[in-house]
Amino acid sequence: MAAEPVIQLRDITxxxxxxxxxxxxxxxxxRGEIHAVVGENGAxxxxxxxxxxxxxxxxxxxxxxxxxxxxxxxxxxxxHLGIGMVHQHFMLVPGFTVTENIILxxxxxxxxxxxRARARAVVARLCQQFGFRLDPxxxxxxxxxxxxxxxxxxxxxxxxAEILILDEPTAVLVPQEVEELFTNLRRLRAxxxxxLFISHKLDEVLAIADRITVLRRGRVVGTVAAGATKAxxxxxMVGRPVLLALERSPAAPGExxxxxxxxxxxxxxxxxxxxxxxxxxxxxxxxxxxxxEGNGQSELxxxxxxxxxxxxxxxxxxxAPVARHTVREARSRGVAHVPEDRHRxxxxxxxxxxxxxxxxxxxxxxFLRGPFLRMPAILEFGRQRVAEFDVRVPALRTPALALxxxxxxxxxxxxELAFQPRVLIAAQPTRGLDIGATEFVxxxxxxxxxEGRAVLLVSADLDEVLTLADRIGVMxxxxxAAEFAHGEATPAELGLYMVGTERKGREGAP
Amino acid sequence: MSPRVRxxxxxxxxxxVALLLGVVVAAAIMLALGHDPVAxxxxxxxxxxxxxxxxxxxxxxxxxxxxxxxxxxxxxVNLWNIGVEGxxxxxxxxxxxxxxxxxxxxxxxHLPLTILAGVAGGVLWALPPILLRLRRGAHEVITxxxxxxxxxxxxxxxxxxxxxxxxxxxxxxxRTPLLAASARMPGLHDALALxxxxxxxxxxxxxxxxxxxxxxxxxxxLLSTTRAGYEVRAVAHGAGAAEAAGIPLDRxxxxxxxxxxxxxxxxxxxxxLGFFGYFDVDFPKGLGFLGISVALLxxxxxxxxxxxALLFGYLDRGAEGIQVFSRVPREVITILxxxxxxxxxxxxxxxxxxxxxxxTREAAVPGAATPGPEAA
Numbered sequence: 063m064a065a066e067p068v069i070q071l072r073d074i075t076x077x078x079x080x081x082x083x084x085x086x087x088x089x090x091x092x093r094g095e096i097h098a099v100v101g102e103n104g105a106x107x108x109x110x111x112x113x114x115x116x117x118x119x120x121x122x123x124x125x126x127x128x129x130x131x132x133x134x135x136x137x138x139x140x141x142h143l144g145i146g147m148v149h150q151h152f153m154l155v156p157g158f159t160v161t162e163n164i165i166l167x168x169x170x171x172x173x174x175x176x177x178r179a180r181a182r183a184v185v186a187r188l189c190q191q192f193g194f195r196l197d198p199x200x201x202x203x204x205x206x207x208x209x210x211x212x213x214x215x216x217x218x219x220x221x222x223a224e225i226l227i228l229d230e231p232t233a234v235l236v237p238q239e240v241e242e243l244f245t246n247l248r249r250l251r252a253x254x255x256x257x258l259f260i261s262h263k264l265d266e267v268l269a270i271a272d273r274i275t276v277l278r279r280g281r282v283v284g285t286v287a288a289g290a291t292k293a294x295x296x297x298x299m300v301g302r303p304v305l306l307a308l309e310r311s312p313a314a315p316g317e318x319x320x321x322x323x324x325x326x327x328x329x330x331x332x333x334x335x336x337x338x339x340x341x342x343x344x345x346x347x348x349x350x351x352x353x354x355e356g357n358g359q360s361e362l363x364x365x366x367x368x369x370x371x372x373x374x375x376x377x378x379x380x381x382a383p384v385a386r387h388t389v390r391e392a393r394s395r396g397v398a399h400v401p402e403d404r405h406r407x408x409x410x411x412x413x414x415x416x417x418x419x420x421x422x423x424x425x426x427x428x429f430l431r432g433p434f435l436r437m438p439a440i441l442e443f444g445r446q447r448v449a450e451f452d453v454r455v456p457a458l459r460t461p462a463l464a465l466x467x468x469x470x471x472x473x474x475x476x477x478e479l480a481f482q483p484r485v486l487i488a489a490q491p492t493r494g495l496d497i498g499a500t501e502f503v504x505x506x507x508x509x510x511x512x513e514g515r516a517v518l519l520v521s522a523d524l525d526e527v528l529t530l531a532d533r534i535g536v537m538x539x540x541x542x543a544a545e546f547a548h549g550e551a552t553p554a555e556l557g558l559y560m561v562g563t564e565r566k567g568r569e570g571a572p
Numbered sequence: 573m574s575p576r577v578r579x580x581x582x583x584x585x586x587x588x589v590a591l592l593l594g595v596v597v598a599a600a601i602m603l604a605l606g607h608d609p610v611a612x613x614x615x616x617x618x619x620x621x622x623x624x625x626x627x628x629x630x631x632x633x634x635x636x637x638x639x640x641x642x643x644x645x646x647x648x649v650n651l652w653n654i655g656v657e658g659x660x661x662x663x664x665x666x667x668x669x670x671x672x673x674x675x676x677x678x679x680x681x682h683l684p685l686t687i688l689a690g691v692a693g694g695v696l697w698a699l700p701p702i703l704l705r706l707r708r709g710a711h712e713v714i715t716x717x718x719x720x721x722x723x724x725x726x727x728x729x730x731x732x733x734x735x736x737x738x739x740x741x742x743x744x745x746x747r748t749p750l751l752a753a754s755a756r757m758p759g760l761h762d763a764l765a766l767x768x769x770x771x772x773x774x775x776x777x778x779x780x781x782x783x784x785x786x787x788x789x790x791x792x793x794l795l796s797t798t799r800a801g802y803e804v805r806a807v808a809h810g811a812g813a814a815e816a817a818g819i820p821l822d823r824x825x826x827x828x829x830x831x832x833x834x835x836x837x838x839x840x841x842x843x844x845l846g847f848f849g850y851f852d853v854d855f856p857k858g859l860g861f862l863g864i865s866v867a868l869l870x871x872x873x874x875x876x877x878x879x880x881a882l883l884f885g886y887l888d889r890g891a892e893g894i895q896v897f898s899r900v901p902r903e904v905i906t907i908l909x910x911x912x913x914x915x916x917x918x919x920x921x922x923x924x925x926x927x928x929x930x931x932t933r934e935a936a937v938p939g940a941a942t943p944g945p946e947a948a
Contacts, residue, residue, distance in 0.1 A: 410810030
């Protein structure tokens with residue numbers, strides 16, 4: 063223990079109908095400590111943090127803050143005790159300045175009038191005190207994700223928090239931004255703040271945390287000091303040894319399967335989102351598109367699968383141009399799509415597992431008898447897919463929304479990889495998944511590659527891109543800013559292209 | 573699984589609880605007006621159980637089944653067709669024109685043509701809003717409401733200035749000529765007599781009731797067992813995923829809205845072909861809006877609509893009874909209906925919140941088993 067414990071969670075138990083989310087969890091965090099809580103999805107991390115933040119009440123156990131037992135009854139109370147939460151999803155007003163966003167909800171006022179000068183001064187002082195690079199007068203919508211996150215942290219500090227809970231803070235950042243975040247967190251630590259850091263990215267946890275508590279299925283598996291190995295942590299999390307390095311067979315590129323020629327996509331106002339992108343993916347090859355989100359990757363994918371009209375260029379599948387630019391045409395030509403937003407695009411959440419498994423295949427003759435669905439064949443197909451992809455479902459008629467994120471993604475993969483697609487376009491396929499499910503998805507991508515399919519992977523996760531891809535294209539501002547072969551680039555290099563500081567390759571200047 | 577059982581009970585109980593709430597509010601108003609609510613509801617029940625009342629309830633429920641179905645069909649795919657009202661007005665008038673305009677046809681041709689005219693009128697009036705929505709993004713709530721006004725004005729113009737029955741000149745009656753007998757909908761007297769049920773002679777109960785019930789059942793089956801129904805459900809519950817799966821959203825939306833208009837075209841036929849035999853300036857209004865309530869109460873389920881429509885028929889008939897026999901104003905029953913609908917909206921929201929909470933918790937269950945052969 064670094065110092066006297068600031069937070070003591072003792073034997074916290076929280077039950078939901080049918081689940082014990084936290085089962086006798088005990089965690090102690092000292093003042094000025096960066097303490098990481100890791101665990102797979104559903105391990106109980108979020109529940110524990112919500113208890114500490116006053117959003118849930120524990121069924122048993124006690125919480126001591128600075129040695130005194132407390133009964134938290136809401137975020138306001140938690141904040142009063144100096145506990146602040148930095149959420150994974152930012153809650154900022156885009157049209158407001160940094161200062162306005164920070165003071166929103168507790169504005170300094172004199173006689174009912176907002177005291178802008180004082181507010182600005184307070185924010186500027188906070189930035190200086192903690193060494194945050196941030197312009198108090200900048201409009202939030204002009205700022206990068208990393209800068210927006212700094213605002214969220216400052217919001218909490220502005221409200222006097224001594225204990226900061228950060229929920230998956232690195233999920234949305236590029237490597238350089240992660241570095242800066244860690245620098246900031248270390249400064250906060252030096253200033254005596256206590257930081258609880260929730261994550262499932264083990265490299266980052268090992269880089270920043272003083273101590274690490276591992277949760278599995280609602281229980282504490284152990285608390286280890288910094289210096290533990292990644293493999294040991296992963297095994298504690300999953301409960302079995304995990305292969306962190308994936309077997310990657312030598313590349314054997316085959317026929318050209320997917321080509322984009324000078325593809326241009328515009329939004330409703332005619333603004334170009336994808337600007338003349340050309341790429342070619344061969345069978346047996348994984349081509350990865352790396353990039354900070356919002357640089358045209360989503361639009362590029364939607365254009366390739368026929369969801370978005372083209373403003374220019376064309377798409378070729380299996381060497382021949384796609385005749386009609388529709389989803390059905392692309393699908394019939396053998397293009398499978400794992401959408402980026404699995405809840406909105408990938409699954410019809412209220413519908414049953416079997417209904418989701420035939421989505422897009424539901425016009426196949428084997429599934430129909432006249433205008434009617436041929437249920438025996440569909441259910442047989444469903445059972446077979448669910449078994450092959452090890453989707454954990456209580457029954458085929460369970461609605462998809464009752465499944466965990468990992469199982470939902472398995473469901474999408476099981477569907478998309480049915481019927482031998484030539485091309486698999488996977489957008490952010492491991493986002494939000496735990497280690498086990500991530501490993502499964504990556505294996506499936508490699509398996510598709512080994513089977514000679516062309517895989518186009520769009521991912522914001524650089525580790526994923528670097529381990530899986532045969533070739534990497536970095537997308538910035540609607541263009542492929544650079545292309546690398548496997549093993550040619552370091553994360554830091556990719557990061558430079560991702561934020562637009564470097565540019566090379568065919569595309570030239572804008 | 574106890575939460576699942578609890579959920580089923582909740583879903584079934586929600587409309588009943590809502591109805592109960594409506595009854596309580598109505599009872600409070602009766603008390604305030606100095607009437608005995610228990611006696612009033614008892615009177616209503618005994619009045620409604622008379623054979624003439626039962627026939628009347630079924631007759632009143634008939635157009636509500638079509639109106640409820642029309643609304644539900646659009647609501648199902650998140651299109652808010654507030655225009656059933658105007659669509660049925662146009663449909664009924666179109667049917668009337670075919671009914672009195674054509675003469676000398678045998679009923680087997682004339683009646684289907686008349687019905688078809690009603691359907692065509694409803695579709696015609698539904699097309700502008702949905703096309704404007706799909707092409708230009710104009711919200712259908714606004715456009716259908718406007719179309720309602722236009723429908724009413726247009727029908728009144730046609731009725732008074734173009735197709736007014738010349739035989740009524742010099743009288744205050746503003747109505748179309750009588751429809752040919754071959755265009756009228758036959759009553760259910762003979763069919764029910766076969767089943768040993770004697771329908772009161774003056775009852776206008778006609779074949780549209782069984783047609784409506786059959787349509788409900790057929791639509792329910794269509795939705796649950798066909799490919800088209802599957803596509804509709806996918807669009808209803810997850811338009812984005814349906815689109816990504818290659819289901820053409822615009823076509824489904826167009827078909828469902830046009831279908832909604834087609835069903836709306838049938839709403840007025842019960843009164844037109846089964847009762848009046850002419851279209852006049854006092855032709856029943858408001859059935860389209862009642863249909864929205866019926867669809868809400870039934871949660872857009874086709875079979876539920878039969879029961880919701882019957883409930884509304886029951887309340888409407890009962891309102892007449894208590895007005896005559898106990899001088900309780902029938903508006904009390906209108907309030908009961910309104911409170912029930914309000915309560916049902918709130919109750920369904922409550923149930924679906926519970927459902928969401930339940931499912932998020934279920935999602936947290938670690939390692940649910942892989943299904944065995946008994947699954948599904």
